[in-house]
Amino acid sequence: MxxxxxxxxxxxxxxxxxxxxxxxxxxxxxxxxxxxxxxxxxxxxxxxxxxxxxxxxxxxxxxxxxxxxxxxxxxxxxxxxxxxxxxxxxxxxxxxxxxxxxxxxxxxxxxxxxxxxxxxxxxxxxxxxxxxxxxxxxxxxxxxxxxxxxxxxxxxxxxxxxxxxxxxxxIFPTGYQAAENCGIVPGRDVVAVFGAGPVGQFAARSAQMLGAAHVIVIDRVPERLKMAAASGAQTINYEQEDVLLALREATGGRGPDHVIDAVGLEAHGHGPGALLDTAQQKLRLTFDRITALRWAIMSCAKGGTVSMPGVYGGLVNELPLGAAFAKGLTFRMGQTxxxxxxxxxxxxxxxxxxxxxxxxxxxxxxxxxxxxxxxxxxxxxxxxxxxxxxxx
Ligand SMILES: NC(=O)c1ccc[n+]([C@@H]2O[C@H](COP(=O)([O-])OP(=O)(O)OC[C@H]3O[C@@H](n4cnc5c(N)ncnc54)[C@H](O)[C@@H]3O)[C@@H](O)[C@H]2O)c1
Ligand SMILES: [Zn+2]
Ligand SMILES: [Zn+2]
The missing domain is CATH 3.90.180.10 (Medium-chain alcohol dehydrogenases, catalytic domain)
Structure with missing residues (x-):
């Protein structure tokens, strides 16, 4: 065969x-x-x-x-x-x-x-x-x-x-589990989805099916953002806007109640963290490039959920665990x-x-x-x- x-x-x-x-x-x-x-x-x-x-x-x-x-x-x-x-x-x-x-x-x-x-x-x-x-x-x-x-x-x-x-x-169950793991309060919660690939698309639509009041999808690829927008989601191109600022502005300053990382270990990005990830990954000093996860933690509202369908491979550096701890975030992750x-x-x-x-x-x-x-x-x-x- x-x-x-x-x-x-x-x-x-x-x-x-x-x-x-x-x-x-x-x-x-x-x-x-x-x-x-x-x-x-x-x-x-x-x-x-x-x-x-x-x-x-x-x-x-x-x-x-x-x-x-x-x-x-x-x-x-x-x-x-x-x-x-x-x-x-x-x-x-x-x-x-x-x-x-x-x-x-x-x-x-x-x-x-x-x-x-x-x-x-x-x-x-x-x-x-x-x-x-x-x-x-x-x-x-x-x-x-x-x-x-x-x-x-x-x-x-x-x-x-x-x-x-x-x-x-x-990918449909994966997006759905990612949204379900957020514990969305219908009609109230705002969910942000990093990554408008196939998993992000299904995560966004699943968040809507589970009653999210508002869904925001972040990527840099225009046709992927367009596909997400067709579901009624707001979109942010992280190469054209300061994504953390845009997420705060879209949520009255508090940040999305839940953030889904549908990117995983090959995230692109800018800023010192992304540069360090790339250099360290090349030298095998870290497994994963975690820009999306970092943005998820930094943007999530206090007491919110960071749901991670994106795949990670091993030990990571530059993880803002202090911010996650201070905000009392819940992490949910894993294979579907x-x-x-x-x-x-x-x-x-x-x-x-x-x-x-x-x-x-x-x-x-x-x-x-x-x-x-x-x-x-x-x-x-x-x-x-x-x-x-x-x-x-
Ligand atoms: N948990 C599971 O069981 C499970 C199942 C299927 C897929 N996955 C994982 O989900 C992830 C997404 O899968 P996919 O098929 O959608 O892949 P994909 O590569 O098509 O999509 C990833 C998207 O993330 C975007 N992206 C990259 N860096 C970003 C950043 N910093 N911020 C926002 N967006 C960024 C890319 O432009 C791309 O559109 C992968 O890691 C995949 O391995 C996990
Ligand atoms: Zn798969
Ligand atoms: Zn078994």
Whole structure:
């Protein structure tokens, strides 16, 4: 079969690789009909997530048709149409039972690697996302092996198009969890979202669905801000305005009640903190460039929430923890518990409350993936979200 593979930092290829097969009785094989490139994949392209190996199959946002199931799989059969959460969860461990699916104890066989890196236990496995996260082959491919097939894959029984349900695998639940983590008081709270990438777009719309009185989205890419504005959000271009001042002015001086960092470890920025981040990251003295997180902390109202769907990789410097402490902020973060949100969010799509396909700007076959990774990273040609058809 054909698959998108990581060949090294800044090197993505399309290769012919062996078809996956059932390895455990709880596995299924899915024929992928649609798959997407995520901002998280860019951290792999750019070499910021350790433990990738040449030939690793990428992709964690995918859906398709079940073609084969292991003998213990009860809920799925060949022919079922499914969306598959980007994280793997066993469904029976303590975190899974509590709905903390991304913290699954049993789906990451390489958790010791994570312990060595972070000095503490880490979360469950992810599709196509390094050996640190389990070394599972991803779904930017014609076929994919899906472990824990009775827990993750979610059947789509309506006639919604792939493009309307594909993002249930990651970015829609991720934006939604980020907004839910804010504990928005409907009709009162102001929510600011740093980053108008796909995750920021869904975070902003989710904050509106959860009743935020006002949503403000910050980025520097005009077409991304335009897309956010189409939802009714106020937008701030941080290259044209002093973002901290603009946020104070928009909130009567108190700052947004909650701030979502939908940027993560590759933030751009200006000022001394950003310069230090860049220099220290190059020298491997810090893992992450944290301008967005810094702005989130500095701008958030007293007693507010800083919600962080953006991915962070390790130890950071120049974090204004004193400001966060003085203001009594609450931090919420982590990989999304995708499984938890799927039924409700599918219901919202079916009910016509939202059509997630609004975010798609580019559609192509698998062979164009290497170029489109770079187009998406460099925000060329108005690229906001890429969907690939593995059979084109
Ligand atoms: N927690 C999870 O489970 C989860 C799931 C999916 C994605 N993510 C993470 O969410 C983040 C966003 O993903 P995406 O797909 O939207 O990526 P993206 O790269 O398309 O979007 C990031 C956006 O942030 C903007 N940006 C950069 N620096 C900024 C700053 N200082 N202030 C404001 N905006 C800034 C960029 O211009 C870009 O538009 C990534 O870190 C990704 O890894 C996390
Ligand atoms: Zn993703
Ligand atoms: Zn589990």
């Amino acid at each position: 054909k698959a998108v593979v990581w060949q090294g930092t800044n090197k993505i290829g399309v290769e012919t690789v062996p078809d996956p097969s059932i390895l455990l009785p709880t596995d299924a094989i899915v024929r992928v009909t649609s798959t997407a490139i995520c901002g998280s994949d860019l951290h792999l392209l750019d070499g910021y997530i350790p433990s990738m190996e040449k030939g690793d199959i990428l992709g964690h946002e995918f859906m398709g048709e079940v073609v084969e199931v292991g003998r213990d799989v009860k809920k799925l059969k060949a022919g079922d149409r499914v969306v598959v959460p980007f994280n793997l969860a066993c469904g029976v461990c303590d975190p899974c039972r509590r709905g903390l699916f991304s913290a699954c104890d049993n789906s990451n066989p390489n958790h010791r690697m994570a312990e060595a890196l972070y000095g503490a236990v880490s979360g469950g496995g992810l599709f196509g996302y390094s050996h640190l996260y389990g070394g599972y082959a991803g779904g930017q491919a014609q076929y994919v092996r899906v472990p824990f097939a009775d827990v993750g894959p979610f059947k789509i029984e309506s006639d919604l198009r792939d493009e309307q349900v594909l993002f249930l695998t990651d 518990h995708t499984h938890r949100y799927l039924p409700d969010l599918l219901g919202r799509i079916e009910g016509g409350e939202i059509d997630p396909s609004f975010v798609i700007t580019h559609r192509a076959g698998l062979s164009e993936a290497p170029d489109l990774y770079k187009t998406f990273r460099d925000k060329k040609h108005g690229c906001i979200k890429v969907v690939l058809n593995p059979w084109d």
